[in-house]
Amino acid sequence: MSSFGRTAKIRIIFHPASGRGRGMRLAQQLAHALGKLGLEHGLVDTSATSVELVGDQLRASRAIVIIGGDGLIHHCIQHVAGTSIPIGVIPAGSGNDFWRMTGDANAEESLAKVIAFCKQPGATMPIDVLELRFDQAGRIPRYALGAVSWGFEATVNAKANALPRQLGALRYIAGLILCLPQLRGCPSEVRADGLRFSGSVLAASVANIKSLGGGIRLFPHADFTDGTAELAIVRGPNVLRVLPYLARILTGAPHPWKVSANLTRARIETSRHSYADGECMGAGPFELAVIPAGIQLIS
Numbered sequence: 001m002s003s004f005g006r007t008a009k010i011r012i013i014f015h016p017a018s019g020r021g022r023g024m025r026l027a028q029q030l031a032h033a034l035g036k037l038g039l040e041h042g043l044v045d046t047s048a049t050s051v052e053l054v055g056d057q058l059r060a061s062r063a064i065v066i067i068g069g070d071g072l073i074h075h076c077i078q079h080v081a082g083t084s085i086p087i088g089v090i091p092a093g094s095g096n097d098f099w100r101m102t103g104d105a106n107a108e109e110s111l112a113k114v115i116a117f118c119k120q121p122g123a124t125m126p127i128d129v130l131e132l133r134f135d136q137a138g139r140i141p142r143y144a145l146g147a148v149s150w151g152f153e154a155t156v157n158a159k160a161n162a163l164p165r166q167l168g169a170l171r172y173i174a175g176l177i178l179c180l181p182q183l184r185g186c187p188s189e190v191r192a193d194g195l196r197f198s199g200s201v202l203a204a205s206v207a208n209i210k211s212l213g214g215g216i217r218l219f220p221h222a223d224f225t226d227g228t229a230e231l232a233i234v235r236g237p238n239v240l241r242v243l244p245y246l247a248r249i250l251t252g253a254p255h256p257w258k259v260s261a262n263l264t265r266a267r268i269e270t271s272r273h274s275y276a277d278g279e280c281m282g283a284g285p286f287e288l289a290v291i292p293a294g295i296q297l298i299s
Contacts, residue, residue, distance in 0.1 A: 008062035010034060010041040010118060011054075013076055017047065018068045019092035026067050026090055026107060033115045046072065055079040063298070065114050069093010070146055074277035081129050081143040081294045086121070088114040088298035095214040095278065098145050101224055102299060117298045127224050129294025130208055132274075134282035144276035145295075147207035147219065148288065151186050151272055185237035192231065192266035197259055200237040203249075206266065206288055207232065210252075220252040221262070227292045231266070233259040265289040 014027040027043060034041045040062075044054055051058075051072070058064055058079045065088040066073050073089060080087065090110045091099040104110045130148060133139035185200035205212075207219035207230045222230040234249060236242055236257050245255040266288045268274075273283045 008040075008060055009057075010039060010063045010065065011044055011058060011061040012041060012065045012067065013044045013046065013051065013058075013072065014067040014092070015046045015072065018072070022107070023067050023092035026092055026111060030065060030067070030090070030111060030114065034118060037115075037119055039118055046075075051075040051079070059083065059085070061085055063088065063118065065090065065298075067092050069096050070098050070277040071279055073098055073145060074143075074279050077129065077143050077145060077295060081131075081291070084296055086117065086124050086296050086298050088117065090114065095212075097209055097211045097214065098277070100211055100215060101209050102297070114298055124296035125225065125299040126293030127295045127297045128208055128227060128229075129291045130206065130229060130276070131289045131291050131294075132276070132281055132286050134274075134284060134286040136284045137282050139287065142281060143291075143294070144208070144281065145224070146209045146277045147205045147212055147222075148274055148276040148281065149203070149205040149212075150268065150270045150274040151188065151201045151204045184239070185235075186270065186272055188233075189269035190231065190233070190266055191269075192261065192263040195231070195261045195263065197233060197235075199235055201233055201270075202236055202239060202242055202257075203232075203234040204270075205232050206230070206263070206268075208290070216250055218250065218252050221260075227290060228262040228264055229288075229290050231259070231261045231263055235259055263290075 012027050012030055014023045016024040031041055031043055063086040064076060066076050067090045070093060089099050091107050130144040132142045132144060132148060185202050188201040188204060189198040207222045208224045210219050210222050211217045219230045219232055234242060234257050242257050245257060248255040268288060269285045271284060274281045
């Protein structure tokens with residue numbers, strides 16, 4: 001059950017360009033509905049004010065509604081992970097992989113749930129958060145909701161981010177195709193709950209959600225409410241041996257080069273950059289821990 005204080009504002013976080021303007025339209029719809037209910041609210045336009053500058057406001061919110069994609073959610077949870085502030089998510093991004101875990105059919109269904117909750121607060125869904133502490137950053141905690149990737153998947157993520165946003169979810173597939181010629185194994189080590197892996201890695205992720213890249217279900221067993229995360233590694237130094245299994249890799253199916261496990265914490269040794277929720281998190285070795293009930297989701 002959420003602690004839904006009556007005095008603070010409901011913050012609506014959006015970017016006007018997300019979803020080709022859909023983010024702004026949904027934000028205006030929500031603000032109009034909350035106004036009719038007599039609920040105090042505030043719009044935070046992230047094209048004019050960065051999320052980092054309003055962190056104190058977010059922590060003092062009655063509830064937070066994020067209208068956008070995985071990247072915007074990522075920036076918001078840095079300020080509210082571990083609090084009891086209810087968080088609503090309405091999709092208006094290019095991938096929306098975290099939102100897909102909610103089971104809502106469309107943005108309108110999510111909008112209706114948020115409005116109903118604000119009108120009559122009820123139970124929230126506790127969602128696990130991934131806590132990351134990079135050695136090079138002094139082990140200062142950062143948080144992620146989706147999948148933390150290093151090796152080739154991180155390279156694809158970086159390439160996809162550089163492609164035009166108009167491509168939407170196709171950016172990940174395009175990034176994958178463009179990066180295949182440079183696919184090389186990199187040394188990596190993972191130490192976790194009864195598991196020790198050391199060897200050459202082509203792609204590696206620890207995931208809290210089932211999909212990446214706008215619905216590609218790489219992690220079929222991931223569940224953001226069970227207190228664990230799914231490790232998925234494609235091992236091996238040679239892409240030619242792995243390519244015949246590409247379809248199985250992209251559906252999370254078993255194959256001879258896959259290493260998988262469920263874990264609650266891990267030590268990752270890598271020299272590469274790591275990405276999460278579409279954002280570059282850091283470089284080099286890091287510690288990962290699953291934080292149960294790290295956010296409270298309006299559902």
